[in-house]
Amino acid sequence: MHIEFWYPDTAMHIVNQTEVDFLVDADHWKIVKTLMDENNLNYEIIFQNLQEDIEKQLAGDKNSTDKHSYTKYNEWHKISAWIARIAKKNPKLVSRIHIGNTFENRPMYLLKVGKPSGLKKAIFMDCGIHAREWISPSFCQWFLKEATETYGKDKNMTDILDNMNFYVLPVFNIDGYIWSWTQNRLWRKNRSTISNSSCVGVDLNRNFNVAWGTIDASKKPCDETYCGSSAESEPETRAVATFIRKQLSSIKAYLTMHSYSQMILFPYGYSYEKTMNHEELNEIAKGAVEAIESLYGKKYRHGTSAATIYPSSGCSDDWTYNQGIKYSFTFELRDKGKHGFLLPESEIKPTCEEIMLAVKFIANYILNLTD
Numbered sequence: 136m137h138i139e140f141w142y143p144d145t146a147m148h149i150v151n152q153t154e155v156d157f158l159v160d161a162d163h164w165k166i167v168k169t170l171m172d173e174n175n176l177n178y179e180i181i182f183q184n185l186q187e188d189i190e191k192q193l194a195g196d197k198n199s200t201d202k203h204s205y206t207k208y209n210e211w212h213k214i215s216a217w218i219a220r221i222a223k224k225n226p227k228l229v230s231r232i233h234i235g236n237t238f239e240n241r242p243m244y245l246l247k248v249g250k251p252s253g254l255k256k257a258i259f260m261d262c263g264i265h266a267r268e269w270i271s272p273s274f275c276q277w278f279l280k281e282a283t284e285t286y287g288k289d290k291n292m293t294d295i296l297d298n299m300n301f302y303v304l305p306v307f308n309i310d311g312y313i314w315s316w317t318q319n320r321l322w323r324k325n326r327s328t329i330s331n332s333s334c335v336g337v338d339l340n341r342n343f344n345v346a347w348g349t350i351d352a353s354k355k356p357c358d359e360t361y362c363g364s365s366a367e368s369e370p371e372t373r374a375v376a377t378f379i380r381k382q383l384s385s386i387k388a389y390l391t392m393h394s395y396s397q398m399i400l401f402p403y404g405y406s407y408e409k410t411m412n413h414e415e416l417n418e419i420a421k422g423a424v425e426a427i428e429s430l431y432g433k434k435y436r437h438g439t440s441a442a443t444i445y446p447s448s449g450c451s452d453d454w455t456y457n458q459g460i461k462y463s464f465t466f467e468l469r470d471k472g473k474h475g476f477l478l479p480e481s482e483i484k485p486t487c488e489e490i491m492l493a494v495k496f497i498a499n500y501i502l503n504l505t506d
């Protein structure tokens with residue numbers, strides 16, 4: 136029997152008195168139900184028929200000839216064309232940088248956003264490191280929309296982009312993202328093949344060179360949190376890490392977008408120890424969640440990854456932090472499990488709007504730092 140964990144990521148992380156979201160195949164659900172009844176576990180069935188909900192998520196239109204839209208989930212070919220187009224249409228504000236290729240040899244482009252001028256601070260932001268978390272790439276696209284549409288009109292956005300650059304990677308895990316559209320909606324890892332195993336894919340957010348392969352990263356290729364054969368074994372991780380290493384003197388903050396569970400997390404994930412600037416990070420995260428709540432009243436939790444969710448190693452925000460990027464945050468976007476990864480398209484706009492406030496809050500904080 137196969138049980139796929141949605142939250143937490145693996146069975147290892149289940150602790151007493153907490154909620155767990157998981158998927159069980161139709162052939163086995165009666166056994167699972169009986170076991171839960173016998174053990175007096177409270178449960179709720181969220182999806183009676185997951186396939187129906189997967190189809191419903193796309194708001195009824197599967198018309199792949201449709202244009203790119205900021206309020207719909209876009210297939211990779213649309214995002215890829217959009218990346219080229221938005222840079223071409225906004226040459227004074229946006230440029231496209233090739234940072235490497237994926238396992239399946241697709242080019243990875245990031246978008247540099249900001250008014251070109253001498254030495255500037257920068258924020259690196261990536262979306263879509265986990266394939267099935269579709270709301271995450273939606274946010275990176277939304278960010279570009281807001282930046283290009285409000286620069287020169289909105290004073291704060293103009294200030295931010297005059298004085299700071301954003302490096303935005305719209306989809307970190309392109310191969311996995313495509314797989315989640317074409318083969319398995321709930322795919323998480325990348326698509327690299329592994330010698331001596333028939334299982335495919337590495338969890339890119341366990342593949343960074345920080346406490347690699349120690350806590351909660353699986354060495355088993357078939358697991359959802361398989362950390363790869365070595366740190367930075369994956370071309371996607373290597374591309375991002377290489378770019379960040381080259382830009383370390385300018386990158387002051389790192390933001391990485393995931394879903395779901397509504398949280399803003401900061402280092403460490405691999406240890407319960409507090410970072411040097413723990414109190415400061417906690418204050419920034421608190422300000423960011425307050426900004427989010429101010430719009431639609433959505434509550435996000437905040438805290439260190441290890442204490443708020445569970446310890447894990449090889450994660451991108453711990454790695455950037457230890458490279459010297461002292462403002463590193465992991466966002467977990469909507470929702471809290473009602474739809475999970477299948478967040479309806481009607482929630483793309485409000486989610487992006489509230490997260491935009493948090494990102495601007497952090498950007499303003501970085502902008503006002505004196506050093």
Ligand SMILES: [Zn+2]
Nearest residue numbers: 265268393394
């Ligand atoms: Zn994730």
